[in-house]
Amino acid sequence: MNDAGDSSPDASTSVEDGKGPLPGLFLVGGVIKELISSGDAHVVREHLSSLxxxxxxxxxxxxxxxxxxxSPQTRNLTNEQVLELIRTAGGDPTDDDVELLSTINPSDNGDLEQLLNGLQLAASLAKQAGQGSVALGSGSSARTFPVDQVNTLRSKINRALAAACRLPAAGAKLAPPFDTDPLRAHRLFLARLVRNRRANLPRPRIFTTNYDLVIEQALDELGYPYIDGFSGTVDRRLNLAYYGLDFHRVETTTQSVVARAEGALYLHKVHGSLNWRSSLERDRATQLESLEVKQVTAGNEGDELVLIYPTAAKEADTLAYPYSDLLRLLGDAVQQEDTAVLVVGYGFADAHINRLLLRSLATNSALNVFVADPKAVLADEDLVTVGENRDAVGLFLAEAGVAPKRTAIAALASGRDSRVAVLTGESGKFSELAELMPEAGSLGSVSSPTAIAALIDALESAARGTTPATLESDSV
Structure with a gap:
């Protein structure tokens, strides 16, 4: 998490009549290409393999x-849930915070983006009018609140949202197998992504709106090198020129290039990151001030996080450094010849990103888009209806007797553009998509650090003639 505008979590993967998990549905150019059962997903795998x-x-x-x-829920929150989010992050909501929250969200059913918008707007109006307080509510329930109090509550919610994005969430009850191996799906997806590409192809480029460090942690566990736009080791600063660099193997004595290093990719965090901090610094030679973005291992509570929070102002925020530069790199990437974009867990709620993708679809005939989302295309009962009709393959959704939802992803799934593919239902979850990614073939699978450690232990035990520890069967 990340940006609250992205896909919403699904509370359940089964329908009310108890028919079990929702089937997977794969559409290309608006046509149903495959009804995915537990043991049959060859069409979507072949499509992914080509991409x-x-x-x-x-x-x-x-x-x-x-x-x-x-990842935290950001919609349909009661005021008490918002306060609990602040407490979980180590904050201490005051009685004034409780009163302000109930006044600005009287329905007791809030969306964090709308809530933050309201607080930001209230503070902005008071500032514009040169007032130190702002009146909220109507009639006898109207209350006056100091602007400082409004800004304080907004800051507490922002920091609570950022803290909730430190994943895996502390104390969260994760479903198996993620309760014992949280990053399994990310490792599997990234490993198959990299290992299925020919060695002479350009590196994959990953863009994410998420603040969390899950991708970086998964890459570290895999031992894959990656370029995230930062230079330096102790003092790491954002230097976008580093996206022009690459990794190569060299002969140690002559330093001559032997081959490109395997497993490398590029990572772009277009809405910022939990380990980014801003710093206004003065150049020693010219004495000119410049804004620096630094990557830290641990920040102080008062440090300014470099994040785009989910408010109405987020599109304007993307015009500032470093977001504008990172989005420019995304725009350049999707305009290239023979390009595929895999969209995973993104709900098309960010207009600035949507604009880049849709314009590229309109102008770049060599662009293919694959979108995975479990819930955005059909209602649960309609998905089950299609899944039970084996004759639905080859039909448009309307011909199959179901109506798509009024969402951006549903519109993409229904459109008759053969360059656009959408995977929905249970298979559209990221954890399921990772399993559907084509395997690496002769290159083999990627072992987790624990599996590697168990293998080493077994080899050492064999050398000592002792009984080896039990080896893990997980090959991811």
Whole structure:
């Protein structure tokens, strides 16, 4: 998490009549290509396999890729749930905060983006009028609140939202197998993404609206090198020129290039990151001030987080450094010839990103888009209806007797553009999509650090003639 505008978590994967998990549905150009059962997904795998071999591969991650790790709910929240979010992050809501929250959200059913919008607007109006307080509510329930109190509550919610995005969430009850191996799906997805591409193709480029560090942690566990736009080791600063660099193997004595390093990719965090901090610094030679973005391992509570919070102002925020530069890189990436974009967990709620993707579809005939989302296309009962009709393959949704939802992803799924593919239902979850990614073939699977440690222990035990520890069967 991440940006509250992305796909919403699904509370359940079964319908009310108890028919069990929703089936997977794969559409290309608006046509149903495959009804995915537990043991049959060859059509979507073949489609993914072809996309992984395009010249330029782009992956766009949204918050839906983190729901299985306890990413926080941001919609349909009671005021008490908002206060609990603040407490969980170590904050201490005051009685004044409780009163302000109940006044600005009298329905007791809030959306964090709308709530933050309201607080921001109230403070802005008071500032514009040169007043130190703002009146909220109507009639006898109207109350006056100091602007400082409004800004304080907004800051508490922002920090609570950021803290809730430190995944895997502390104390969260994750479903198996993620309760014992939280990053399994991310490792599997990234490993198959990288290992299925030919060695002579450009590196995959990952863009994400998420603040969390899950992708970085998964890459570290895999041992894959990646370029995230930062230079330095102790003092790491954002330097976008580093996206022009690459990794190569060299002969240690002559330093001559032997081959490109395997497993490398590029990572772009277009809405900021939990480990980014801003710093206004003065150049020693010219004495000119410049804004620096630094990557830290641990920040102080008062440090300014470099994040785009989910408010109405977020599109304007993207015009500032460093977001504008990172979005420019996304725009450049999707305009290249022979390009595929894998969209995972992104709900098309950010107009600035949607504009880049839709304009590229309109102008770049060599662009293919694959979208995975479990809930955005059909209602549960309609998905089950289609899943039970084996004759639905080859039909448009309307011909199959169901009506798509009024969402951006449903519109993409219904459109008759053969360059657009949508995977929905249970298979549209990120954790399920990772399993559907084509396997690496002769390159083999990627072992988890614990599996590797168990293998080493077994080999050492064999050398000592002792009984080896039990090896893990997990090959991810």
């Amino acid at each position: 992984l071999q395009v010249h330029n591969l782009v992956v766009l991650f949204g918050s839906g890729a983190s729901f299985h790790l306890g």
